[in-house]
Structures are given as structure tokens and as C-alpha cells.
Amino acid sequence: MIKYIGSKRRLVPVLGEILERSGARTALDVFTGTTRVAQEFKRRGAHVTTIDTATYSEILARCYIEADGDTVxxxxxxxxxxxxxxxxxxxxxxxxxxxxxxxxxxxxxxxxxxxxxxxxxxxxxxxxxxxxxxxxxxxxxxxxxxxxxxxxxxxxxxxxxxxxxxxxxxxELLPGTGRALRGDARQLVKSLEPVDLAYLDPPYNQHRxxxxxxxxxxxxxxxxxxxxxxxxxxxxxxxxxxxSPFNRKRELAAALGEVVHDVKARLVMLSYNNEAWLSADELRAVLKPRGFVQTLAFDSKRYVGAQIGVHDPSGKKVGQVSHLRNLELLLVAGEREQVEHACRPFEALASTSMDAAPSS
Ligand SMILES: C[S@@+](CC[C@H](N)C(=O)[O-])C[C@H]1O[C@@H](n2cnc3c(N)ncnc32)[C@H](O)[C@@H]1O
Structure with a gap:
């Protein structure tokens, strides 16, 4: 797996567990990046479609999601x-x-x-x-x-x-097949057939x-x-x-709102970072049209650059990093009973350390 900022390594078991508890058989991983989350969904038996604008992400998805490890x-x-x-x-x-x-x-x-x-x-x-x-x-x-x-x-x-x-x-290929799509999430989700669960993991700052x-x-x-x-x-x-409009503070909420509105899925999960542009309340407002919204929050380590500190080009330490941990928010939206059932194991963990999150 390539090193990737914002990759959901720690959240993966939680996302996989929610997929399984929701009984989802088809899933959409919008903003798939490394395909790490899509791989977890595929591993748990779902037929997964991935979306990302990056050409390298499409290649990763053609390898790990489209290719069937059983027939290669x-x-x-x-x-x-x-x-x-x-x-x-x-x-x-x-x-x-x-x-x-x-x-x-x-x-x-x-x-x-x-x-x-x-x-x-x-x-x-x-x-x-x-x-x-x-x-x-x-x-x-x-x-x-x-x-x-x-x-x-x-x-x-x-x-x-x-x-x-x-x-x-x-x-390491997985058995089963899926589908890799490259393009803007806002356009692509409109044309897709309904799925059981959609996961959205948009960029969370101006860095493209x-x-x-x-x-x-x-x-x-x-x-x-x-x-x-x-x-x-x-x-x-x-x-x-x-x-990408997802890298522009003033356009982000509207762009995300468009995807949330157009995606055809029974459950919609959205992960976001508490250091980013939208607050938990704003995210809940974006997801509200999908029904009941449950918010989970997990403590996680910041990326390695923040761990190392801020340096000038000569290697001299020039700045202080304010903190080394942040909160990963996970919002799950849909019909109330289904959302509550899918999220139940994680309610007690919400706002506690990701290191303690169970894996299945
Ligand atoms: C936070 S990362 C996703 C990380 C991924 N969940 C993982 O675990 O590797 C956000 C992704 O959104 C993609 N992206 C940015 N703008 C996009 C757009 N308009 N449509 C689809 N994907 C986009 C980026 O290429 C990037 O891979």
C-alpha cells in the first residue's frame, strides 16, 4: 500500500464492520485514493465500485478491486x-x-x-x-x-x-470483482445504479x-x-x-452536498477530520437530507510530517507543531433503525482512542 495522506488505515476495521452489520452487498467508495477502504469492503464480500479523479488511483483500483484474485x-x-x-x-x-x-x-x-x-x-x-x-x-x-x-x-x-x-x-489480490471509475465524483455518482452503502472520504484542505x-x-x-x-x-x-472544488473552502460544502444529494444508497458514510474546514454540525447539515445522522469520533495520530515538525530547507527546526493527534469524524446517515444497528459497537468508543477500536 502506498503512503497516502488522509488514507483511512485506522478507520478501516470500523468501516468494514459497519458495512457488514448493515448487511450491504453493494458499495461505492467515492474518493477511493489508495483503495484501502474499497479493499476492506471487497474482503467482506461486497461488490465495490470506486471513484477518484487520480489516474494512479484508477490503476490501484483496477488491480485490487477489478481484478479477481481467484481467476488471475x-x-x-x-x-x-x-x-x-x-x-x-x-x-x-x-x-x-x-x-x-x-x-x-x-x-x-x-x-x-x-x-x-x-x-x-x-x-x-x-x-x-x-x-x-x-x-x-x-x-x-x-x-x-x-x-x-x-x-x-x-x-x-x-x-x-x-x-x-x-x-x-x-x-495481494482479493477474490471477486468490482469496478474502477475515474472522474469527478459529482458527475459520476449521478449516473450510477443504486448501491446499499456509499462511503465518502473527500479531501479536507487546500492541498491537492x-x-x-x-x-x-x-x-x-x-x-x-x-x-x-x-x-x-x-x-x-x-x-x-x-x-478540485473539494480543495476550496468556499465550494466544499456545496460540492459535498451535491454528491450526498445525488448518490443512490441506503446508507451514506462520510469521514472527515476535525481540523478541517467543516465543523461536525456543518457536516451533519450536509448529510441531513439522507435521514437520521449518527456521529462517531475517533482519536488518531496526525500524519508523519506533523510528527517530525516544521523545518526550513536547510533542515533547521523553525516551527512548532501545535498537536500530534486529531479527531477523525465518521458520520453515518440513513434510516434511523439501520444506522443505529450498524453503529452500535462503536458508540461507546466514540471519542476514545482509535488504537482501541476493535477489528473483526
Ligand atoms: C482523503 S483522500 C481519500 C483517501 C482514501 N479513502 C484512502 O483511504 O486511501 C481524498 C481523495 O479524493 C480524490 N478527489 C479529489 N477531488 C475529487 C473529485 N472531484 N472527484 C473524485 N475524487 C476526488 C483525491 O484524488 C484523493 O484520492
Whole structure:
């Protein structure tokens, strides 16, 4: 699983349990990101559809949600991974941009990414193996990067993991199938058939995922964009087409309200962060048209950048991080009896530590 800000690692067992208690057989993971939540729903037997605007998220979803672990020809996959792992490095755009002009990866690993990605484009583009192999490459690169988890900056000193050799591994596929959709949630939810449960996990500040994870966008698109700035971001990161209303404080409530209104689901779950732009009361107001709304709150650790502190480019500590923990809000909306039944195990845990949340 790639490092991803806002990823719901800790909330996953709770979300899975609520899905199961609600009896949902079909689910929608809007804003799916790493697909972590969708994977949990699939693991618990639901047919899942994912939505995200990011191309790397679509590739992850084609691998973990669409591909059926029971029917994949694992010998073909293993053989392809062995072939790619054996390729010698061949420095190209990726090495020059992300390892020489910037220092996100060691050049020897960058050269292997270049070589592997070129072969994927040449030999596997139209194969069912493509999203599986590309996911494996993204995850391999993530394991040897030199960041705190976002690609807006790299570390001044190489992270120890960056010195390890890049290694493609077999993605852990789940049995069953699902569907991966790429596009704006506001448009896509309108066209979908009803599901039992929809989970919404929108961005919660102005930092765009498109720029935070620009290297994954480029690795997937393989379009060698004109880079700019110290982090060598994609030039289209400045274009309005790659911005999201969910990253704009004044548009967020209306955009979320649109998705909540249009999504066809018996239960709607929304997770949000208490440091973000909308208060718990505002979130409840957004969900109110769906019926009864239950609010759960879980204490959780802030992302690693906040744990490390605020530093200037020379590495000197320049600021204080105000706090290291925050509250993850989870609101569940729908018919009262169903919501209360689905949330019952977590009522006592609400406002207590996520570390104590049960997993099933
Ligand atoms: C908080 S993250 C989701 C994290 C995810 N639940 C996980 O566990 O990995 C928000 C996601 O919303 C996506 N996003 C931003 N604007 C969007 C839009 N208009 N439509 C669909 N997805 C969008 C981002 O690409 C990002 O992956």
C-alpha cells in the first residue's frame, strides 16, 4: 500500500464492520485514493465500485478491486514480475527529473523505474497484466522513496529506505470483482445504479492530491510533462482542470452536498477530520437530507510530517507543531433503525482512542 495522506488505515476495521452489520452487498467508495477502504469492503464480500479523479488511483483500483484474485493466472503474473525485476536500469525522464534534478529516489532505482515502465508501455499496455504490474512498480518505488509521504518535497538527507534496491512484489489480490471509475465524483455518482452503502472520504484542505502525488500521476500517464520547481511538479498542476472544488473552502460544502444529494444508497458514510474546514454540525447539515445522522469520533495520530515538525530547507527546526493527534469524524446517515444497528459497537468508543477500536 502506498503512503497516502488522509488514507483511512485506522478507520478501516470500523468501516468494514459497519458495512457488514448493515448487511450491504453493494458499495461505492467515492474518493477511493489508495483503495484501502474499497479493499476492506471487497474482503467482506461486497461488490465495490470506486471513484477518484487520480489516474494512479484508477490503476490501484483496477488491480485490487477489478481484478479477481481467484481467476488471475498467477504463473503469468509471477513470470512477468521476474522478467521486469531482472531488467538492467536505463536512465530516462524519470531518473533525470526525480533523481537528478530532484532527489526523490536514488538514481540507480530511478533508472530501473525507467526501464521497467518503458517495457510495460511497449509490451503490456493492452494486457490484463498492465494495472497489476504498474501497481507493483508504484508500490516498489514507494518503498524506496525519500519523502515524508507527500511528493511536494524530498528529504534533505536520504531516507535509509532509499538505499535499498527497488523490488517488484506480487500484489495481494482479493477474490471477486468490482469496478474502477475515474472522474469527478459529482458527475459520476449521478449516473450510477443504486448501491446499499456509499462511503465518502473527500479531501479536507487546500492541498491537492494531484500535486501531492504528482510522481505517481506521471508514472502512470508516462507522458513526460514539463516539470517546474524544486519538487519537479507537472506543469498541468497549475491548470484549473486539475484542481478540485473539494480543495476550496468556499465550494466544499456545496460540492459535498451535491454528491450526498445525488448518490443512490441506503446508507451514506462520510469521514472527515476535525481540523478541517467543516465543523461536525456543518457536516451533519450536509448529510441531513439522507435521514437520521449518527456521529462517531475517533482519536488518531496526525500524519508523519506533523510528527517530525516544521523545518526550513536547510533542515533547521523553525516551527512548532501545535498537536500530534486529531479527531477523525465518521458520520453515518440513513434510516434511523439501520444506522443505529450498524453503529452500535462503536458508540461507546466514540471519542476514545482509535488504537482501541476493535477489528473483526
Ligand atoms: C482523503 S483522500 C481519500 C483517501 C482514501 N479513502 C484512502 O483511504 O486511501 C481524498 C481523495 O479524493 C480524490 N478527489 C479529489 N477531488 C475529487 C473529485 N472531484 N472527484 C473524485 N475524487 C476526488 C483525491 O484524488 C484523493 O484520492
Amino acid at each position: 493466472h498467477s504463473e503469468d503474473l509471477t513470470a512477468a514480475l521476474a522478467e521486469l525485476n531482472a531488467l538492467p536500469g536505463e536512465a530516462g525522464y524519470f531518473t533525470e527529473t526525480f533523481c537528478e534534478k530532484a532527489r526523490f529516489f536514488q538514481p540507480r532505482n530511478g533508472a530501473r523505474v525507467d526501464a521497467i515502465r518503458n517495457v510495460l508501455e511497449r509490451d503490456y499496455r493492452d494486457s490484463w497484466l498492465f494495472p497489476l504490474l504498474l501497481t507493483s512498480l508504484m508500490e516498489a518505488a514507494d518503498r524506496v522513496d525519500s519523502t515524508t509521504g507527500v511528493q511536494m518535497a524530498y528529504l534533505k538527507q536520504w531516507a535509509p529506505r532509499a538505499n535499498k534496491p527497488l523490488e517488484l512484489r506480487l500484489p 492530491y494531484f500535486t501531492n502525488y504528482h510522481i505517481w500521476e506521471t508514472l502512470v500517464r508516462w507522458d513526460a510533462p514539463e516539470p517546474y520547481g524544486i519538487a519537479q511538479k507537472r506543469s498541468d498542476a497549475r491548470s484549473p482542470e486539475t484542481s
